[in-house]
């Protein structure tokens with residue numbers, strides 16, 4: 001298994017804080033917590049089938065599980081957003097969502113759980129085991145996500161003019177329109193503002209499903225009006241950039 005996030009800062013180990021976890025029926029913390037910031041990408045620790053669960057406001061918040069071989073199930077909890085549909089088949093390292101602060105959580109973090117079924121009646125952790133010994137560094141992990149190249153989106157189909165080009169936004173308008181979009185590009189950068197000059201803070205891969213809350217139309221010059229999808233308050237992806245569509249909207253307009 002690989003690390004599900006770029007953070008290696010573990011703020012709560014397996015088995016810690018028995019007094020807190022008694023209310024959940026465990027002798028201690030039933031997973032490990034990774035510190036991070038809102039919107040950090042969360043990746044599948046290993047291949048398997050993803051399951052989206054009902055919101056658990058008093059516990060795991062927005063969460064999903066992935067069932068793996070050898071009766072192992074991994075848990076990804078307190079998410080801000082999920083970008084993969086229920087019953088999706090995933091490879092290790094596929095993006096599944098973004099770090100949040102939902103449920104029983106005092107700050108943005110990922111609770112990673114690992115459960116091995118079946119468990120014996122007298123197992124106080126009900127099958128939950130410490131995920132840490134299962135996690136291994138991989139080459140793909142090592143380059144994600146803080147060192148992501150700025151070029152991964154612009155090199156797809158929208159090279160900037162030689163000399164850097166003009167990046168100033170002429171005008172933009174925001175449309176309150178919710179919907180879902182399927183990513184059509186091999187990968188699509190998530191940025192902190194509706195501009196290819198804005199920092200890359202994550203990546204969506206082909207076929208990922210994105211729930212968006214707003215559309216932002218940006219006049220980028222040269223007669224193009226770009227369309228950016230906004231989600232999670234301050235996360236943006238380019239739906240249409242300089243006339244090229246990178247997503248398919250559920251309502252078929254792009």
Ligand SMILES: [Zn+2]
Nearest residue numbers: 031032033111
């Ligand atoms: Zn936790």
